[in-house]
Amino acid sequence: MVRTASTMMPLGTSAPDFTLPETDGGTVSLSDFRDRKALLVIFMCNHCPYVKHVAAQLKLLSDEYMQHGVGIVAINSNDVEAYPDDNFEAMKAEKAARVYGFPYALDADQSVAIAYGAACTPDFFLFDADQKLVYRGQLDDSRPKTDLPVTGADLRAALDEAIVGRTPPTDQKPAIGCNIKWKPGNEPSYFNPSGIS
Numbered sequence: 001m002v003r004t005a006s007t008m009m010p011l012g013t014s015a016p017d018f019t020l021p022e023t024d025g026g027t028v029s030l031s032d033f034r035d036r037k038a039l040l041v042i043f044m045c046n047h048c049p050y051v052k053h054v055a056a057q058l059k060l061l062s063d064e065y066m067q068h069g070v071g072i073v074a075i076n077s078n079d080v081e082a083y084p085d086d087n088f089e090a091m092k093a094e095k096a097a098r099v100y101g102f103p104y105a106l107d108a109d110q111s112v113a114i115a116y117g118a119a120c121t122p123d124f125f126l127f128d129a130d131q132k133l134v135y136r137g138q139l140d141d142s143r144p145k146t147d148l149p150v151t152g153a154d155l156r157a158a159l160d161e162a163i164v165g166r167t168p169p170t171d172q173k174p175a176i177g178c179n180i181k182w183k184p185g186n187e188p189s190y191f192n193p194s195g196i197s
Contacts, residue, residue, distance in 0.1 A: 002195035004120040004179040016115035020105035033071035038162040043118040047085040050177035072102035077113035078181040120177035137172035
């Protein structure tokens, strides 16, 4: 496990397009969310301890904000051959076990992660109603093996602003998590194999 921080895509960036297979069958695309008040794109996986640490809060947060017009999609970009716990069948089982209400999609060639500059799991990207980036960063200050409760405070504050058409504050803390498991030779230029200290 390499502890990695978000690359912090420039605010105002348009959401990169995607069409990916998702665990309920069929595909999910960026265009599916064009009528939402906001769009939250989450890069995550099954096995990462950082994702497991926040999974219950992701369920609570997503159920709440989807009722307020927020579109949410989770994308797994890990190398599933090297990490079979993250393969498509395991993703189906994970979604069912967690009772996630959002699509969970597989980015098998990792091109969507690279387009977003996604670096870690979980990595959060919040776009406004025009699909322009207004928040990228952490869920909250909690991390595995800390006593801080998982509240989703940072992301919730950004969501609260976005759903009423306001821009969240720009002072945003990077997400921290396991590095995305890149296929050999597929590592993007921003990948730091030594991670952060």
